[in-house]
Amino acid sequence: MSAGATEPTTDGAPLLDVPPAMGLDAAAFADRFLVEGAHAKLWFEGAGAKPGGALVVSFDNLATIDEGWPRPPWAWKRLEPLGHAVLGVQSHAKDWFRQPTAPALLRGLEERGFFRRFSRVVLTGASMGGFAALNFAPLIPEARVLAFSAQSTMNKVIAPFEHRFPYAVRKSNWEGMPFLDAAAAVPYIRRVVLVYDPFVPEDRAHAARMAGPNVQLLRVPFCTHEAIRVVLKSGTFPMLVEAMVAGDRVPEDFWRAFRARRQVPKWQRALLGAAANRGRPRLVIRAAEAMLRQAADLPEEETLFIRRARRAAANALKAAAG
Secondary structure: OOOOOEEEOOOOOEEEOOOOEOOHHHHOOOOEEEEEOOOEEEEEEOOOOOOOOEEEEEEOOHHHHOOOOOOOOOOHHHHHHHOOEEEEEEEOOOOOOOOOHHHHHHHHHHHOOHHHHOOEEEEEEEOHHHHHHHHHHHHOOOOEEEEEOOOOOOOOOOOOOOOOOHHHHHHOOOOOOOOOOHHHHHHHOOEEEEEEOOOOHHHHHHHHHHOOOOEEEEEOOOOOOOHHHHHHHHOOHHHHHHHHHHOOOOOOHHHHHHHHHHHOHHHHHHHHHHHHHOOOHHHHHHHHHHHHHHOOOOOHHHHHHHHHHHHHHHHHHHHHHO
16 A cells, blocks of 8 residues: 555554655665654555656745644655655654754655665655755765755844744754854755746745755745645646656746636636735736636636626725726
8 A cells, every 4th residue: 555545544544554664775676665763753565666867855934834744745646646656754743853853854865775776756845844954965976955945044044035934933043053154055056947936025035045056936926825726726836847757847838837826716806805905806806707717617616706806806906096
């Protein structure tokens, strides 16, 4: 049974098929394993992968920590059909992986030759997970990174523009190296694709700190800090992963496929909200009407926010006309 597969329990709740627990020495040669540490775990699924193929290493984010345990590797449902081996790096807390366990476990696998089993290694994650993917990539020779809305650091001196997630930041350690600043790690990564919304000031500032000749910046306006959700809903996440597995750059074909974002409610809300906040009611009306045409077959309750935005814009035009 693969990760995420379920079987019934006595109370009817699903039970995840957790891999066998083992130490690093055995894990380096196993097809499935769970390595547990004080602050993090490694969950590996490679039994159904192509021999000598690619490995995708995915990292938890703040939202996945709330799912509790057991949970499969981040984005497992989207990664499993691609046929690559998957290694999930799972934190026990909302700590941005500012802890000794995760890097020690990855370093331990590298020392035992685990990553040399694969033709290419791609690290991926969103927000907290993107920060970790960037920071830890230099531990794995020739690794690539696909990061979504990644912070470069949450240190207030280095990134004074960052004021989000105050509780989680306060509970984690943001003093001292190593792995304090992902911008310092970027020059040592073979290739980085960083996906972010340029209209989110903090994400734009972090991206600017991490820009470089080995970095492809994918600007996805109106996707918010949760750009990964829009990418997932648009169905283009597998395309991005495969682009990193096959090469070092996301092709132009991605943008054609990413037009599907226009039907994703999160993107629609952000676009309508931005137009309204900029005092452009006519743009709100045009956009809302285009969205409603696309959503003609959807139940009314699913497009209520669009119709409300159109009504508010129409009222704003009437008020301006006197």
